[in-house]
Amino acid sequence: MKELFVLAEHRQGELRDITFEMLTKGMELSQKINADLTAVLLGHNIKEFAKKLADHAKRVLIIDDARLENFNAEAYQRVLFHLISERKPSLTLIGHTAFGVDLAPSLATELNLPLATDCIDLDFEGEKLVVIRQVYGGKVNVKASLRKSESYIVTLRPATFEAQEPKPQDGDIVKIASPLSEDITCKRFIEYFQPPAGEVDITKADIIVAIGRGIKDANNMPVVEKLAEALGGVLACSRPIVDKGWLPNDRQVGTSGKIVKPKLYIAIGISGQFQHISGMKNSDLIVAINKDSKAPIFRAADYGVVEDLFKVVPSLTNKILEEKH
Amino acid sequence: MNVIVCVKHVPETAEAEIAIHESGKRIKTEDLVFDINEWDDYAVEEAVLLKEKLGGSVTAVTVGPEDADSTLRKCLARGADRAIRLTDKAFEGSDSYAITKILYKTIKDLPFDLILTGTQASDDGCAQVGVVLAELLGIPHVTMVKKVETMEGLVKVNRELEGGLGEVMEVKLPALLAIQTGINEPRYISIMGIRKAMKKEIKVLSLRDVGLTEEEVGESGSWITVEKMFIPPVEKEAEILTGGVDEIATKIVETLRAKGLI
Numbered sequence: 001m002k003e004l005f006v007l008a009e010h011r012q013g014e015l016r017d018i019t020f021e022m023l024t025k026g027m028e029l030s031q032k033i034n035a036d037l038t039a040v041l042l043g044h045n046i047k048e049f050a051k052k053l054a055d056h057a058k059r060v061l062i063i064d065d066a067r068l069e070n071f072n073a074e075a076y077q078r079v080l081f082h083l084i085s086e087r088k089p090s091l092t093l094i095g096h097t098a099f100g101v102d103l104a105p106s107l108a109t110e111l112n113l114p115l116a117t118d119c120i121d122l123d124f125e126g127e128k129l130v131v132i133r134q135v136y137g138g139k140v141n142v143k144a145s146l147r148k149s150e151s152y153i154v155t156l157r158p159a160t161f162e163a164q165e166p167k168p169q170d171g172d173i174v175k176i177a178s179p180l181s182e183d184i185t186c187k188r189f190i191e192y193f194q195p196p197a198g199e200v201d202i203t204k205a206d207i208i209v210a211i212g213r214g215i216k217d218a219n220n221m222p223v224v225e226k227l228a229e230a231l232g233g234v235l236a237c238s239r240p241i242v243d244k245g246w247l248p249n250d251r252q253v254g255t256s257g258k259i260v261k262p263k264l265y266i267a268i269g270i271s272g273q274f275q276h277i278s279g280m281k282n283s284d285l286i287v288a289i290n291k292d293s294k295a296p297i298f299r300a301a302d303y304g305v306v307e308d309l310f311k312v313v314p315s316l317t318n319k320i321l322e323e324k325h
Numbered sequence: 326m327n328v329i330v331c332v333k334h335v336p337e338t339a340e341a342e343i344a345i346h347e348s349g350k351r352i353k354t355e356d357l358v359f360d361i362n363e364w365d366d367y368a369v370e371e372a373v374l375l376k377e378k379l380g381g382s383v384t385a386v387t388v389g390p391e392d393a394d395s396t397l398r399k400c401l402a403r404g405a406d407r408a409i410r411l412t413d414k415a416f417e418g419s420d421s422y423a424i425t426k427i428l429y430k431t432i433k434d435l436p437f438d439l440i441l442t443g444t445q446a447s448d449d450g451c452a453q454v455g456v457v458l459a460e461l462l463g464i465p466h467v468t469m470v471k472k473v474e475t476m477e478g479l480v481k482v483n484r485e486l487e488g489g490l491g492e493v494m495e496v497k498l499p500a501l502l503a504i505q506t507g508i509n510e511p512r513y514i515s516i517m518g519i520r521k522a523m524k525k526e527i528k529v530l531s532l533r534d535v536g537l538t539e540e541e542v543g544e545s546g547s548w549i550t551v552e553k554m555f556i557p558p559v560e561k562e563a564e565i566l567t568g569g570v571d572e573i574a575t576k577i578v579e580t581l582r583a584k585g586l587i
Contacts, residue, residue, distance in 0.1 A: 011486070070492075073456075074465060096452075098486040101444070102468045105456035114548035115422070117451050130552070135449050136338040140345070140352060141557045144549040186465040186500075190493040193483070207586065213339065231587065243507030255487055264586050271339050285584060287577060288563060292340050296557075303580065304563030305573050315574040323578055323587055 002035035005084070005092040008042075008053055009099050011071070012192070015049050018095035020163035022156055023056040025122075026093050030058075033124050035090050039171070042079055044069035054171040065178035070189040073102040075180060080107055082179040088151050091129070096155040108153045114146040117155045129154075137273050138296040158255070159278040198250040200234050207233030208262045210253055210280070213240045214269020214290060214309055221246060223313050224268055230320040236260065238276045254279035269309050272297030289313065326381040326475065328372040329435060331428055331442045331454065332365040332400060334393035338447070349553045361396040364443025368504040370511040371473060372441050373404035379475060381438070382406040386431060388416060388424050394527055401522035402514045408525065413532040415539045420547035421453040427542060428454070429461040430535040439480070440501040444469050455503035465496050468503040 006026045009016045023039065030037040039057040041050055044066050053060045061083065067075050080103075084092060094100040096118045108115035116122070120141075121132040129146045131154060146152055202208060209228040215221070228235045235251065242252045253260055255275040265283035269290060270276060277300045280286070288301035289309050298304045305312055336357035344353045361369070372383045384407040385400035387393050397408040411427050419427070432440065440462075442455035452468070459466035471491065472483035479497050485505050486492055496502075532542065544550050566573045581587045 011490075072494075098469055098484070101452050102456065102466070102484075105453040106460035106466065108548070109422075109457050109460040115453070116549050117421075117453055131549070133450070134557070135554075136336075136343060136352065137447065137450075138557070139338060139343050140554050142554050143552045145552055146549050147547065186497045187467070188495045190481070190495055192486075193491050193493060194489060195491075239506065245510070249489065252489075256485055257489055259488070263584075264581065285580075285586070286563075287580075292342075293565075294342065298563045298565075299557075299559065299561055301563035303577070304565045305577070306565060307570065307573065311570045312573060315570050316577055319571075319574045319578045320581075320587055323582065 002033065003038045003087055003089040004030040004033070004035045005038050005040050005089040006057070007040045007080070007092065007094045008049065009095050009097060010043060010046070010049055011099075015052060016095070016097070017163065018097055018156070018158045019053075020056065021158065021161040022093045022095060023053075023166070024164045025156065025161045027056070029091065029122070029124065033090055038089065040080070040083065042068045042076060050173045054173055055168050056166040057169055057171045059172045059174055061174050061176055063176050063178050065180055067180055067184060068178075071099050071102075072184055072187055072189050073106065074184045074187045076103055077107045077110065078184075079179055081110055083176070084111055084113075084151065090151060092151070092153045094153065094155045096157050100155045104153055104155045111151075111153075113151050113153055114149050115153045115155075116144060116146055118157050119154050120157050120160045122154055122156075134274065137271060139294060157274065195249045198248050200251070202234055202236045202251055202253065203258050203260055205234040205260070206262050207231050207264045208236045208253075208260060208280075208283070209233050209266045209268065210236040210238065210270060211241055211268050212238040212270030212276075215241070218244070218246045220310070223310060227266070227313050227317045227320070230317045230324070231264070233262075233264070238270045238273070267297050267301065268313060270297050271295045272300060326375050326379040326439060327384075327437045328375055328381065329384045329386060329432055329437045329440045330365070330368050330372040330400065330405070331440070331458070332369065332385055332387050332396055333362040333443070333446045333448075334359050334387060334389045334396040335362045335446055335448045345554050345556070349555075350551045351554065359392060359395070361399050362443050362446045362448075364445055364447070364504060364506055366511045367506050367508050368441040368443050369400050369403055369405065370509045371504055374509060375439070375473070375475065376404065384409065384435065384437075386428060387411065388419075388427050397527050398519065398522045399514065401525045402518040403512060408527045410527055410529050411531075411535065412529055413542075415532045416542050418544040418547065418550075419542050420549050421449065421451040422457060422548045423542045423546040425454050425457040425461065426546060427535060427537065428458055430537055431530060432458070433462060438498050440464075440499070442501065442503050444503040444505050452503075455501055459501035462501070464499050464501055466501040466503065467494050467496055469505045470502045471505050471508050473502065473508075
């Protein structure tokens with residue numbers, strides 16, 4: 001029987017959302033190609049995860065090894081190399097996360113299997129596997145096909161597929177002996193770290209004024225600070241602002257920063273890379289101000305202003321102050 | 326510490342109007358400005374910082390046409406000692422995997438302790454080159470690196486995860502690190518630096534020079550082939566507020582008032 005693998009991702013005692021997103025997409029694809037959906041679970045003391053995954057898949061392959069306790073691409077790769085070589089799944093889905101980015105390309109290279117990364121959709125067209133990817137910061141989509149192979153590896157962009165409630169599968173839990181014969185000595189996990197919390201917790205704010213690359217220069221910060229102050233909101237930002245050191249880490253909204261859900265989110269000079277959008281798309285009301293009418297942020301916003309922020313923001317600030325007095 | 330840094334010459338598209346080429350398989354690049362990939366810019370700076378601290382050399386390598394020399398000049402101006410450009414008609418249509426094979430063939434014979442790449446490129450966003458290159462070279466790798474500390478025979482790195490979380494890893498040298506933006510502050514390049522860089526040699530190598538066959542590169546040597554490019558379909562679109570600046574501001578205020586937000 002053919003198999004379709006989904007590699008379960010977990011961290012600090014929790015299965016991550018991407019796992020269930022992949023299982024949902026994996027179920028759809030496995031039915032199409034008449035394959036069994038198999039969840040692959042690697043780690044240490046992970047029985048509870050296996051039970052949960054069994055609701056979503058035909059089978060759960062579990063390898064329990066202390067050397068797999070924390071994610072280490074080297075150890076994971078060795079185990080998966082054995083598993084995929086032996087069982088030859090038609091497809092292996094891995095999350096396009098910090099975990100998958102570190103693992104999938106080297107795994108595919110060692111297995112000599114074609115790989116497509118950061119996909120927002122995929123489908124079998126006959127024997128051929130085709131994927132949809134986003135390029136140029138989300139401004140263009142690409143349809144691409146993978147070199148024909150009996151087995152493929154694809155990494156899926158998180159928060160692209162909605163995880164569905166499973167029809168309980170009561171999948172078989174199959175324990176497999178760890179193929180790791182020695183310790184991984186070239187690379188070692190030391191610890192997790194979380195940057196110290198700052199004065200402002202943007203996840204608790206009702207009103208967020210967020211800035212991006214369009215602000216151009218640190219000297220322009222007062223323009224947006226005044227707006228945030230007038231609204232009684234807090235200032236947050238997209239990645240480039242933190243990279244430049246204009247705002248601290250804990251003000252970053254997005255995949256690698258914070259997920260926020262305020263009543264009002266004003267995105268100023270933010271193009272709207274998916275990493276940012278996935279951190280703010282559930283805000284109640286989103287207003288985006290950007291010069292570029294094609295910026296992806298306008299596909300997430302309720303209201304859009306295609307204009308120079310340095311003209312709109314001061315005018316908006318004045319009007320809000322007038323309104324309040 | 327001998328460091329090799331792999332860089333990519335990419336079009337600046339964040340604020341540019343993008344049109345699909347008639348072939349449907351690429352974008353029109355004629356009116357776009359090209360520069361070093363943002364992630365690679367941080368990787369080059371990190372390489373130069375390591376050299377300044379520990380001695381050794383920095384070699385910048387790219388796969389690209391003659392235009393890519395401006396990106397290599399930027400690396401040289403910032404402090405790289407050598408630059409190599411890999412160019413061949415046969416390289417056209419190469420995906421990340423085929424590009425990485427070209428880099429591998431060139432780099433495997435060079436002396437190095439550390440290889441740096443960007444975590445991803447702003448054009449195709451594949452995030453593959455570094456990790457595939459490490460695998461081909463048989464050395465360990467770490468991606469999304471936000472801090473590098475060198476120790477005897479190894480590096481200790483901070484790696485970015487999701488939700489503000491990070492992890493600390495130790496990796497034995499030689500190793501490959503894929504650098505995340507924000508790791509440092511890429512230095513300002515002086516006119517003097519650029520002039521000096523103009524005088525340095527850029528070594529140019531072809532398919533034959535690196536010892537690959539035509540089948541190993543281009544579309545035939547790739548994992549994926551572009552079938553078509555298209556502008557993303559509109560699923561949700563903001564209501565665009567029009568009018569003069571003050572008029573727009575008034576409309577926003579009215580909306581906020583109606584929703585009880587001011």
